[in-house]
Amino acid sequence: MEIEVKSLVEALPKRIQKLGVLAYNLWWTWQPDAQALFYKVEPLLWEQFVHNPVKLLRALSPASLNLLAKDATFLAEYDRVIDAFEAYLGAAAQSKSASATPQTWFSQNYAAAKWANPVAYFSMEYGVFEVLPLYAGGLGVLAGDHLKESSDIGLPLIGVGFIYQYGYFKQRITEDGWQEADYPAYDFNQLPVTLVRKPDGTAVTVSARISGREVTMQAWKAQIGRVPLYLLDTNLPQNSEYDRSLTQRLYVPDPDKRIDQEWLLGVGGVRLLRALSVTPAVWHMNEGHPAFLTIERARELVVAGHTFADACDVVRKNTVFTTHTPVPAGNDAFAFWQIERHLNGIWNDLGITRDEFFALADQQGSYGMTVLALRMAARANGVSKLHGEVANDMWKWMYDAQNLPAGSVIPTGGQPIHYITNGVHCPTWIPRRAKRHYAQYLGDSWLENVDDQAMWQKIHDMPNEELWQLRKHYKRKLATFMLERARAKWATHTVHPVQTIASGIMIEPMHLTIGFARRFPTYKRATLILRDVERLMRIINNARMPVQIIYAGKSHPHDEPGKLLIQQLYRQIKNADSSGRLVFIEDYDTNVARHMVMGVDVWLNTPRRPYEASGTSGMKASLNGAMNFSVLDGWWPEAFDGTNGWKIGRDVYASEAEQDQVDAESLYSTLENEIVPLYYDQDEVGIPNGWLNRAKNAIASCAPMFSTRRMLKQYIQEMYAPLV
Ligand SMILES: *Cc1c(COP(=O)(O)O)cnc(C)c1O
Numbered sequence: 001m002e003i004e005v006k007s008l009v010e011a012l013p014k015r016i017q018k019l020g021v022l023a024y025n026l027w028w029t030w031q032p033d034a035q036a037l038f039y040k041v042e043p044l045l046w047e048q049f050v051h052n053p054v055k056l057l058r059a060l061s062p063a064s065l066n067l068l069a070k071d072a073t074f075l076a077e078y079d080r081v082i083d084a085f086e087a088y089l090g091a092a093a094q095s096k097s098a099s100a101t102p103q104t105w106f107s108q109n110y111a112a113a114k115w116a117n118p119v120a121y122f123s124m125e126y127g128v129f130e131v132l133p134l135y136a137g138g139l140g141v142l143a144g145d146h147l148k149e150s151s152d153i154g155l156p157l158i159g160v161g162f163i164y165q166y167g168y169f170k171q172r173i174t175e176d177g178w179q180e181a182d183y184p185a186y187d188f189n190q191l192p193v194t195l196v197r198k199p200d201g202t203a204v205t206v207s208a209r210i211s212g213r214e215v216t217m218q219a220w221k222a223q224i225g226r227v228p229l230y231l232l233d234t235n236l237p238q239n240s241e242y243d244r245s246l247t248q249r250l251y252v253p254d255p256d257k258r259i260d261q262e263w264l265l266g267v268g269g270v271r272l273l274r275a276l277s278v279t280p281a282v283w284h285m286n287e288g289h290p291a292f293l294t295i296e297r298a299r300e301l302v303v304a305g306h307t308f309a310d311a312c313d314v315v316r317k318n319t320v321f322t323t324h325t326p327v328p329a330g331n332d333a334f335a336f337w338q339i340e341r342h343l344n345g346i347w348n349d350l351g352i353t354r355d356e357f358f359a360l361a362d363q364q365g366s367y368g369m370t371v372l373a374l375r376m377a378a379r380a381n382g383v384s385k386l387h388g389e390v391a392n393d394m395w396k397w398m399y400d401a402q403n404l405p406a407g408s409v410i411p412t413g414g415q416p417i418h419y420i421t422n423g424v425h426c427p428t429w430i431p432r433r434a435k436r437h438y439a440q441y442l443g444d445s446w447l448e449n450v451d452d453q454a455m456w457q458k459i460h461d462m463p464n465e466e467l468w469q470l471r472k473h474y475k476r477k478l479a480t481f482m483l484e485r486a487r488a489k490w491a492t493h494t495v496h497p498v499q500t501i502a503s504g505i506m507i508e509p510m511h512l513t514i515g516f517a518r519r520f521p522t523y524k525r526a527t528l529i530l531r532d533v534e535r536l537m538r539i540i541n542n543a544r545m546p547v548q549i550i551y552a553g554k555s556h557p558h559d560e561p562g563k564l565l566i567q568q569l570y571r572q573i574k575n576a577d578s579s580g581r582l583v584f585i586e587d588y589d590t591n592v593a594r595h596m597v598m599g600v601d602v603w604l605n606t607p608r609r610p611y612e613a614s615g616t617s618g619m620k621a622s623l624n625g626a627m628n629f630s631v632l633d634g635w636w637p638e639a640f641d642g643t644n645g646w647k648i649g650r651d652v653y654a655s656e657a658e659q660d661q662v663d664a665e666s667l668y669s670t671l672e673n674e675i676v677p678l679y680y681d682q683d684e685v686g687i688p689n690g691w692l693n694r695a696k697n698a699i700a701s702c703a704p705m706f707s708t709r710r711m712l713k714q715y716i717q718e719m720y721a722p723l724v
Contacts, residue, residue: 002194002221003201008057013069018082023053024192027085027225029129030148030425032432034081040074050591052131055190089226104154105448105713110721118156119720120280121146122269122290124262125168125250126161128224130591132191133167134231136250136556137519138616139324141590142383143286144224145425145616146715149708151225152427155716158278160269160290162261163188163220163231165248171554171587175496177570181557183249188233193220196230196276205236206271210260211342215243217268230276232268253558259334259342262369266292270300282720283319285377288332288369291361294319294376299349308352312376320719321377323370323417324613326390327523333366371398374416379719381418383614384635388419390610420718421635422614423711426450426703429620431598437462437470451710456700464692465685471601471625471695472510478599479509482550482585489586502573504550506580512679513548514629515600515621517588520555520562523611527568529604531664539671540581545680547671548581550600552588597621601691602675605630606648606667608659622702625695629675631663635706644697646670 001009002024009020019041028034038053039046042060049055060068068074090102106115121143127135128144135141143159150157169181188195196204196219203218216238222229234247246260270293273280285291294315301311325331336358347357361372374380374395382388399416427447430438439446441461449455482504490500507513520526529536529549540547551569555562566584573582585592597603603621605612605628612634619635622628628645630636640647648670649663682688704710 003197004189004194008054012057013065015069015075016065016078018085019053019057019078022082022085023057024194025085025089025223025225026128026132026192027088027151027223028053029131030427031081031084032435033077034085036432037074037077037081040077041068050130052190052192054192058190102154104152106154106716110716114724115156115281117279117281118158119150119282119284120158120160120269120273120278121150121284121286122160122265122293123286124161124265124289126159126229127590128222128229130589132193132222133186133589134161134164134250136168136554138614139287141593142422142616145423145428145708146286146712147224147227147229148425148428149423149712151227152425153709153712153716154226155712155720157227158273158280159224159227159229160265160272161229161231162247162250162265163193163233164250165235168250169554169557173499173502173566173570173584173586175499177567177574179555179557179563179566188220193222193231195219196221196272204272204275206268206275208264208267208271210243210263212344213240213243215239215246215260215264217247217264217272219272230269230272232264232272234264251556253556255334255338256342258332259338262289262332263292263342265290266294267296269293270296281318281724284715284719285319285321285373287322287324288373291321291369291373291376294372295346295350298376299346302349302351308350308356311350316376316378318723319377320723321373321380322383322420323373323380323391324383325370326382326387326394326613327521327611328394331363332369333363333371334369336365336367339367370395374398378723379418380416381420381719383419384421385419385638386610386634387613388417391417391419418718420711420714421638421706422616422619423706423708424616424619424623425708426623429594429597430623431474431594433473434470434598434624437466450707451704451713453700453704456704459696459700462696464687464689467625467692467695468687471692474598474624475509475513475601476599478513478550478595479504479507481595481599482507482583485585498574501580502570502582502584504583504585507548507550507583508546511546511548511581512602512676513550513600514602514604515550515596515626516604516606517550517552517585517593517596518605518615518617520553520565521559522561522565523608525606525608525660525663526551526553526565528606528660528664529667530568530572531660532668533572535668537577539668539676541577541579542676545676546581547676548583549604550583550585550596552585552592552596554588593617593620597626598624600626601679602626603628603630605633605636606663607631607633608656609633609649609651609653616706619702619706622698622706625692625699627695627698628702629667629670639702639706641697641701643694644701645694646675 005024009017012020045056123143125135125140126143127141147159166183172180205216205218207214207216216236217232217234220231235244297315298311347354361367363371382391441458442455486500486503486505489495573584597620603618603626609631615634618628631648649666653659678691
């Protein structure tokens with residue numbers, strides 16, 4: 001057992017020692033019963049430590065631990081959770097029956113002999129839970145959900161990424177609406193991660209060469225159910241200050257640092273897996289950042305005697321790539337001279353010329369990570385149907401300009417870029433009480449069949465009254481959540497009273513509540529709703545049918561236009577005309593996201609079509625009976641059927657100005673004429689039957705289609721299995 005786990009386990013009374021093991025397996029993050037168990041250990045600390053069980057258990061005195069170990073109610077819960085945990089991991093099966101591994105969808109459908117080696121999944125960011133803040137937004141949360149689903153479904157998969165000393169950043173909004181970034185340093189010894197060690201206890205290290213010097217990395221392991229996630233870390237004494245800073249922050253804007261980081265992720269990641277004697281069956285690059293892994297693997301083959309061309313063919317045969325960014329600027333591309341400065345001489349190791357090396361990733365004169373990834377992958381996919389089409393258009397020049405690289409497979413319909421629409425991990429995004437209600441109508445094993453469309457139709461058997469009770473519970477919970485955060489913030493003496501109002505203390509939980517939460521790049525058009533402020537004020541302040549809008553989201557610290565959007569929004573939120581009905585929740589993270597997707601009635605999304613590759617937060621909302629009100633971008637054109645939410649605008653526009661105009665008009669009029677009246681059309685006991693029927697349509701149509709269960713099965717069937 002890892003040293004960190006052992007030390008925590010040994011500090012606990014025998015009867016509850018397995019809490020220490022549980023704390024280090026992030027399985028608990030999608031098990032509400034396990035979370036409730038940690039909550040019961042010490043409710044206040046659990047909240048104060050942002051749901052960090054390692055910190056929680058370390059903070060308790062021996063006396064309080066001993067009390068817990070004698071608390072019969074607690075112990076009964078403990079036994080139940082630990083039994084479920086061990087059964088999940090297969091340990092229980094081992095002792096009780098002959099079969100060592102529990103049956104999973106994957107083990108039932110794929111031959112173990114062929115799958116002795118895992119899929120290696122590389123990503124710059126991972127959003128598993130708020131306790132591990134290694135993500136900026138949707139890309140990371142998707143990667144986290146991919147790992148959880150791999151664990152659930154039984155796919156052998158290993159994640160590779162970075163652990164960042166300062167995470168992404170914590171957001172603070174000044175009284176004038178300006179976003180400020182705080183960078184608290186994380187102590188990895190207080191996080192549910194363990195240092196990867198050799199049998200003699202010393203850290204496993206690997207190194208990669210940058211600008212002629214060796215940069216050393218160690219790695220931390222986060223255990224996600226059955227799936228390990230390895231996180232590289234350069235914060236070691238043998239590295240220079242600069243090199244130690246390379247894994248301090250996610251998404252640094254400095255291109256020199258970016259190149260170094262991406263080189264370390266690709267090369268360091270491959271070398272770490274080699275050091276751990278892992279031979280991946282398939283290599284999956286999540287977005288272009290890890291694409292250098294293909295260069296390292298080609299280098300290994302050249303060293304072993306292959307020509308570079310042969311090496312590329314071998315690498316391609318089991319490499320897949322997912323692109324996520326239809327905004328050209330979002331695809332990393334570097335100047336050749338910059339790449340040359342950092343990777344000097346790599347082409348010599350590959351046995352090719354400088355020109356040949358750059359030709360491989362040439363994106364109209366710069367070094368494109370997406371181009372490299374596309375050239376080196378057998379299969380590539382976008383993340384929604386629409387995005388697949390957009391990505392094909394975007395990268396067509398690569399395939400038009402020259403022949404496809406030898407050995408690459410064109411997956412479907414002659415298109416080089418195929419699509420697999422994103423999904424969300426239902427056990428993570430459906431809360432405890434809702435799970436109990438769903439189980440009643442969908443059957444006890446519903447979570448094993450979350451991608452079964454016929455099963456979800458049974459949600460219509462749930463009486464409206466019951467669904468309304470559930471919705472009201474989560475609406476209240478969201479209001480309380482905002483209130484408590486506002487109170488805690490107020491008590492710090494650092495905020496102006498108007499900021500307390502802006503944080504949601506005037507929210508009336510039973511009024512129609514709209515949520516808008518995501519990053520703040522300009523293409524998301526967060527302020528589209530402010531185009532006609534007077535009309536918006538009339539809508540929200542309608543005395544008989546008031547409307548509230550809750551905003552959350554971070555702007556990249558160097559995205560000035562994004563920060564200006566937050567400010568513009570915040571000024572309107574603070575304005576007394578808004579009556580405290582417009583709200584901004586600071587520091588959007590998975591915890592805020594969970595409260596919002598469960599507690600709002602409508603999920604608003606106004607991206608400039610077609611720049612939203614997929615979007616996943618709206619999927620989370622629909623699982624819980626909140627309805628999407630969205631531009632027909634990303635996943636929504638695949639989901640919207642006229643009865644499960646609402647659309648904004650149309651498909652085609654003559655110009656961006658027209659698009660803004662048409663979309664804003666559509667937004668206001670749909671709110672006024674359809675959404676608001678439907679919500680307030682409540683029967684004599686206050687139940688909005690029309691609304692709830694529509695909400696059930698949303699649940700039944702979106703939950704199975706936009707689950708990671710459906711998504712991962714597609715990755716296995718269409719991307720991984722054909723290459724194994
Ligand atoms: C789901 C999620 C996202 C992704 O949201 P989009 O709709 O894809 O923009 C971003 N951040 C957090 C914290 C999330 O939970």
